[in-house]
Amino acid sequence: MSFLEVRDLCLNVGGFELSRIELKAEKGDYLALIGPTGSGKSLLLETIIGFYRLEKGRIILEEKDITDLPPNMRQISIVYQDHMLFPHMDVFENIAYALRKKLRDKKQIEAEVRQIAGVLGIGELLYRKPATLSGGEKQRAALARSLVVRPKLLLLDEPFSALDARTREKLREMLKKAISEYSTTVLHVTHDFEDVWTLANRVVVIRRGEVMQTGDPESVFKRPSPDFVAEFLGTNVLKGKVKALEGKLTVIEAEGLEIYSSDPAEPGEDIAVSIRPEEIILARETVESSARNILRGNVTGVFKKEHLVVVEVKMGNAEIKAVITPTSCEMLGLEPGRETYAVFKASNARIIR
Amino acid sequence: MRFLKSLEILKIPEILKTLNILRAPDSLKAKGMKYSWFRNLTIGFAFFFTLLLFLSIGALLFVLKPSEILSALLSEEMFYSMKLSMLTSSASTLSVMCCSIPTAYALSRYSFPGKGLIKTVLGLPMAFPELVMGLALLLLFGHGFLGPYFEALGIKITFTRLGIAVAQFFVAFPFAVRVIYSTFEDINPRYEQVSRSFGYGEFETFRYVTLPMARSGLFASGVITFARCIGAFGAVLILAGGSYMHTEVLPVTLYLNISYGNLEMAITSGILLMGIAFLAIFSFERFEGGRL
Known part of the structure; x- marks a missing residue:
């Protein structure tokens, strides 16, 4: 059995539809989910994390059926494109907030926060409010908050798409380092093929709520089975x-x-x-x-x-x-x-x- | 900005905009536009009615000598009515907030059968007259329906001071729900989802994330609610009776004294009510400006 298995997942939310999604990931995999806008990629992430009730299908994580667990019991973290840092807390509080359900000891919490802040280079920003940060800094803080709890699964919903090319490149490298240090399995929804190429070891192509193709990045780019993959990636x-x-x-x-x-x-x-x-x-x-x-x-x-x-x-x-x-x-x-x-x-x- | 949006529902920005028209001609002049008779006419109307409004407020303020206002303020009746107004409005504001926050949250975040119905019913009191609301409450809490049950518990609502608070509650509740609803709608539910993903339950998330993020909107609706409670008249008069020095709140004082021809008292309570309204708007602005 794989580390993460999505079996025959069906869902219809406000016009978006997922039908018979099958997904598998091994521990430590970095999966890139690609597909045109409106293909249901983000919906799939939000379903895996538990914000929507499934019509049909099962989600299995680490040999445990989590389909009916509430989101707070799943140990899955998510980073959105628009970071979703709590505006009323500073960066430290944001990260510590994530830890408080896991750790009681204040010193331990602080040590963990400082460690992840070091990895993502936000040590200087810990006592600033999110509103005062740049886009890249916010996204690093959001990544830190999600990674610090060492989630079983990290979901990234186009985390870099609002950033400029240089920041994106820098962040990709930091993310790569952080992922290997915190050793999580990642599902990354992206439109940017460089994300796929530099980060992912497997690619899943989704179109109109269906999985079209799965494989390693090279085979998906070089031999795209349905034509649209090439069109969509366009490079x-x-x-x-x-x-x-x-x-x-x-x-x-x-x-x-x-x-x-x-x-x-x-x-x-x-x-x-x-x-x-x-x-x-x-x-x-x-x-x-x-x-x-x-x-x-x-x-x-x-x-x-x-x-x-x-x-x-x-x-x-x-x-x-x-x-x-x-x-x-x-x-x-x-x-x-x-x-x-x-x-x-x-x-x-x-x-x- | 969230807070400004809350105000929009209550049409307050429209009043403010009318005042802003004083500045509009400059910006148009800069663009070298010629004035048409139509433009001048519409602006003329705007000025005319703003002027009337100012004059009426001025009349309220300047008709009486300060000594007359002072003696009216210090009268036993005014003192009683002010105290009772403050007391009942504070109590009703508190209970309105306690009930409207969960109501608005449910309407904003969950879908459930009957949601549309609740929204419609909550919208009704905005359109129908306060007097009718008072009458409806009188029938509900009177001898016909719930009255006997409450009385069995030792609670009397009609023609009592408790009745004042009840009437104020029902007048202000729908407004509060509207303002708070729009506040919650402006908070992306993804903030809550992120909090949930870290192991926090629904209530904890509401307590640590949603409420703090909504604080300026909640404050705004608290102020609006208080202003509406203290200004509520029709429903209060009918449910609580409006009897001298018993169920007499500020608007009732105004009404009673006008009918006796006692202008000093009427005008003074009018000034008090207006002062409270201005304070409410002012504290909004201050709070919004000083935030973050």
Whole structure:
């Protein structure tokens, strides 16, 4: 039996519907739940934590059926996108509040609070009210509050989506460290594929209240079974190795292609590169451009997607997606078999580890 | 802001906005807009009625000499009525708060059969006249229905001071529920869910998270409730009788003295009631401004 098992879960709340959700996680797993807006991911989290009564199905945590337990008996914590720090308590009180049901001794509580504050770098902020903190600081405080009780299961509901890219990256690293120190199992709802790539070891794709696909991140990204996974994630991921450094640029050898990135890396490092389809320009011949990457390939597919066109180009060993307007598609005369050049800036080739 | 929203229900901001119209022309001028006759007419109306309102308040304040007000204030009747008003309103405010907080919480957080009905019934007294409410209460607590049972317990409600508090309770309760309901609605239930996830039960969560977060709204509704209790007249008059120096609260003093032609006493109790209303609004503003 797995550590967490969601069996045949059915629920209908105010128009949102979950039908026959099956989910499994082993102890220490980091599961990323992805899917379009309104697909019921957040509802699933709130069901697992116990805020909704199930119509059908069971939830089993650590060999115990928790389906009918109230939320205060489940030992599951949650962090929301909008942190939900209690505004009338300072950061210390917020974290200590979480502990008071577990520990009686004041000194012990304080020691625990200080420990998690150290891990998440909020030691300086303990006596500030949430209203005076920045978005990233609030989210770290919220993470600290949820982790300090060492929950059996930590649920993250898009915890980073309101933050800017740099803060997100920093927080991801801190979270990773904190998770390993507090060794919990995590379910993380996200829209950001970098969350998936850097944090998760398994991915669950949900669409319209149903589980569509489960697997490790690589297989889900590389071989998305239903098309929409790729569409939804909307990014190209190429795995490779850093070949050399050229001034401020990093040269990467990935799937038979040479790609320049402005992100720093060490030579010989195993990395992956992500390029968003809308940041790729297609051209019929090599063009003079400030963009550092100009790659040649052959069109393998052209698909309409809403008011745009997705073009699949085979280059090296990789298949890259680019999104362009129907007009440019017509102008370029793109059709399967046609030769084309993909042009993108070094700053748009982002290194992910 | 939560608190301002609570006020909206009671239409107080509209009164404040009317006063703000004094400032409006400047902002329009800055945009270089030309004044139309229609605009001027509407603003004219606004000023005219604001002026009337000010004049009427002024009349209340300036008709009497200070010495007359003072002697009316120090009269035995005024003293009695003030004391009784304070006492009954404090008691009824306290019980209104005790009952409306759980009622509003239930309406805001839980779904249960009959919820719509309760909401409708609670909305009724806002629309129908206080006098009718008084009559209805008189019938309920009189000889017909519940009266004999209460009397068997030694409790007499009709034509007693207890009746005053009961009438005030029923007048103010629906308002308090409205204000507190909107306060609870403004608190994201996820705060409570987070607290639950840390092992706290429903009541503990209410006690440590919801109540402290609602405090400014609760304070606002407490003040509004007190103001409504002390100003309640129709229902009080009918249920408690409004007899001289027995069930005489401030609005009753005003009414009794007007009918005897005793203007000093009537106006003085009017000034007192108005003073309390102003204090109520003022303490809202102060409390809201000084928060956090």
